[in-house]
Amino acid sequence: MKSIKAGCLEIHYHETGPEAGDPVILLHGFPYDAHAYDAVSTDLAARGFRCLVPYLRGYGPTRFRSSETMRSGQQAALGADLLAFMDALAIRSAFLGGYDWGGRAACIVAALWPERVRGLISCGQGYNIQDIANAWRPAPPVEEARYWYMYYFHTERGRVGLTQNRHDLCRHIWSLWSPGWRFSDVTWGATAPSFDNPDFVEIVLHSYRHRFGGVSGDPSYDRIEALLAAQPDITVPCIVLQGQDDGVDPPADDDLDCKHFTGFYERRLINGVGHNLPQEAPTAFVAAMLTLAGAQ
Template identity: 60%
Template sequence: MKTVRAGVLDIAYLDHGPENGPPVVLLHGFPYDVRAYDAAVTQLAEAGLRCLVPWLRGYGPTRFADVGTMRAGQQGALAADLQAFMDALGIERAILGGYDWGGRAACIVAALWPDRCAGLVSAGVGYNIQNIPGAANPLPAAQEARYWYQHLFNTPRGPSVLSQARRDIARQCWTMWSPDWAFDTATFEASAPAFDNPDFVDVVIHSYRHRYSGVPGDPAYDAIEDALERQPAISVPAVVLLGASDAVTPPGPEDTTRAKFTGPYERQILPYVGHNVPQEAPKAFAKAVLSLN
């Protein structure tokens, strides 16, 4: 594990592969951590790529540098963290990959700063940029039910429930979202300490309240959030990996976000794979990254 001061954070990260290899930044989601990429980065490092895998804000050993910084979890903050991380390590351009929160950060950097992104692997959801102005619109009841945790986090008791039951909630999400993934206790316990971060609850609660306009964002990210309201297209080469068994964002037969990708594009639906694509299908994930190298 290494640490680097990047913007408002001291970001902890893993660094695999040759230091002079083509850089790849891989970003985890909620509620997971860097262990999701262990198998994939082994393959990528053997192929000569340098794989950088940071813990996101609010997870693992990553810490805010200043006690006074707002513990924001909004999408603009995640994207700014990714850009700052690359700047701090002197990486001008990299392949970006991620899912869930991490996929959102990767999609935003690819959309707003395409010169920083050599290629994108977006897993779980294709175009993973939130449409916050439209978030109040009702979804089909089945999808609203899949978002039970988001509704919980938007209630007054959400923060205390998450604080007291963070591991139980995380394990329930893993189980529900990936019904064909028979992960064992050791696999879960390898990631669970990441949720003990002192800022985990504040960052998570802010993330899910901000996405529904329930709380204001950090003004430091207003310019990014304003740009995201226009739902910018992604022009870099992109591979979208979707788990056929994903029970929180199940893929439909239609590629509803295809128009948001204006560059070279490929969409794959992976059988018997759920929400945590890189950990459930590391060979497919690594292959997608290598196709962009």
């Protein structure tokens, strides 16, 4: 494992593949960690790509450089972290891949700094930029029920529950969101320690409270949030991968996100796969990356 000072963080990350290879940055979601890309990065590295898989803020060994920094989980912070990581490593442009929180960071950089992105794989929700101004609008009840954890995290009971029961809660979420994924105790055990990060609870709570407009964000990200409020289009080449069995964000019959993508775009539905798509279907993820690389 390596680490680098990037913006307000000391980001720890795994790197595989030749240093001169085309850079690929792979970003995990909640509640997962960098191990979600173990198989993907091994395969891509063997094909000559330079794979970098960071632990997001609040996960694993990644730490804030100052105790004074707000422990924000807002979308703009995730995007800024990714850009700072690229700057710190002097990566002018890279292929990005992500899902959940990591997919949001990748979509934000692709939308706001397209010159830094050679191609994008967005898993799950394809256009993964929050429309916070309209987050108060209720969804159909069947969809609202899948968001129980978001509402739980708005309460003090949820804060205490996540603090005391973080491992049981996160493992339960894995089972709900990927009902067909028979992960082993070894697989779970590799990731579970990432949730012991001292900032994990605070960042998770802030993320889910901020996205509904319930709490303020870090003022240092106000400019980025203002740009994201306009729901900017993504112009870089993109492939969206969606698991048909995703228990929290199942794909709709109609592609409602395609209107936000103005360049090369494909949507691929993967049978028998849930929310943690890179770890459940690494072959499909690698195939999508090879498609993007071949389109260069």
